[in-house]
Amino acid sequence: MATAERDYYELLGVDRGAGDTDIKRAFRKLARELHPDVSDAPDAADRFKEVAEAYEVLSNPESRELYDRYGHAGLQRGGFSPGHVDLGNLSDIFSAFFGDGHFGSRQGGRSARGGDIAAQVEISLVDAYNGVKVEVPLRVAAECDRCSGNRAEPGTSPTTCPTCAGNGVTQQVSQSVFGQFVRQSACRQCGGAGRIVETPCEQCDGDGRVVEEHALDVDIPAGIHDGQQIRAQGEGHAGAAGSRPGDAYVHIRVLAHERLVRDGDHLVTAAQVTMTDAALGVTISVPTPEGDYELELPAGVQPGEVRVVRGRGMPALQSSRRGDLHVHVEVGVPRKLDAEQRTLLTSLGEKLGDDAYRRDDSFFERLKSAFR
Numbered sequence: 001m002a003t004a005e006r007d008y009y010e011l012l013g014v015d016r017g018a019g020d021t022d023i024k025r026a027f028r029k030l031a032r033e034l035h036p037d038v039s040d041a042p043d044a045a046d047r048f049k050e051v052a053e054a055y056e057v058l059s060n061p062e063s064r065e066l067y068d069r070y071g072h073a074g075l076q077r078g079g080f081s082p083g084h085v086d087l088g089n090l091s092d093i094f095s096a097f098f099g100d101g102h103f104g105s106r107q108g109g110r111s112a113r114g115g116d117i118a119a120q121v122e123i124s125l126v127d128a129y130n131g132v133k134v135e136v137p138l139r140v141a142a143e144c145d146r147c148s149g150n151r152a153e154p155g156t157s158p159t160t161c162p163t164c165a166g167n168g169v170t171q172q173v174s175q176s177v178f179g180q181f182v183r184q185s186a187c188r189q190c191g192g193a194g195r196i197v198e199t200p201c202e203q204c205d206g207d208g209r210v211v212e213e214h215a216l217d218v219d220i221p222a223g224i225h226d227g228q229q230i231r232a233q234g235e236g237h238a239g240a241a242g243s244r245p246g247d248a249y250v251h252i253r254v255l256a257h258e259r260l261v262r263d264g265d266h267l268v269t270a271a272q273v274t275m276t277d278a279a280l281g282v283t284i285s286v287p288t289p290e291g292d293y294e295l296e297l298p299a300g301v302q303p304g305e306v307r308v309v310r311g312r313g314m315p316a317l318q319s320s321r322r323g324d325l326h327v328h329v330e331v332g333v334p335r336k337l338d339a340e341q342r343t344l345l346t347s348l349g350e351k352l353g354d355d356a357y358r359r360d361d362s363f364f365e366r367l368k369s370a371f372r
Ligand SMILES: [Zn+2]
Pocket: 144, 145, 146, 147, 148, 149, 151, 152, 201, 202, 203, 204, 205, 206, 207, 208, 209
């Protein structure tokens, strides 16, 4: 090999007394720099190969000792043949070193993060208007308190897995045209835990986790919309021993209001007034999330007219802005008249003439009212 005589410590940039952690850190740093997604240097792959070879030797106490004492020749006599990394598949190499195939992941093979959990809550429009604290019942996997998550019945202890010697990973050696390639994967016997539980904990059946009913307090902000979700970090299922729990996602449903319809941050309602009230002007009560609001309708308000009440709509999320309340005016016309009413209305109709229905001022008033 062309690289056979390079000093491994020099390649990694560590001194001869470097500890395992320093060696690993140095290798990771170099590997990140040389990763094909990051580096476009033409010799990056070759340099990575050298660095990987150095790490292969120095990360193993046995081969490191041979190398320290006898150099490259010692490794050969000891039966080690480092440096045969299959560069045909760099992503395989990186997944072998970094775990999970995610470059840059700090997650080791055995520390799988806990699962996420989803829940749904229904709130009223009034609660969406004000913001509300809710308790969301969750069924989450939590660490078992009987065995503290170590899966063994109290009084017994897990034994070291004989297959992987407690490492949680096993190595498979494969041959390729570039030479030998060592790949690590989770140990089949212990599932990557590194330990075997002979007497499983009675409470969790050796799972290390139990399902718990748990009430999650969630602060729903004012202005939340139907269908939005809130993420509660770390409130999901517990992970395998010691690892990060998952998240809880709370899906918000805002229930329909009897009299108010939401349109973005605006609220829309309908108000019905009689023909005579519409003609004479009237004060009506319209609903808002804060209770009824007294709205003055001017004389001559028209059917289908929309009166806008500024700032009486929904609060905008994370803002001091507020939407408006839109009141659609419906005008009721009498469905039946007795003889006397008929006579009165006929004579009123004759007295009114066409002039009373002219738009001129009333249209201007409507325009003005929209900006009031
Ligand atoms: Zn247990």
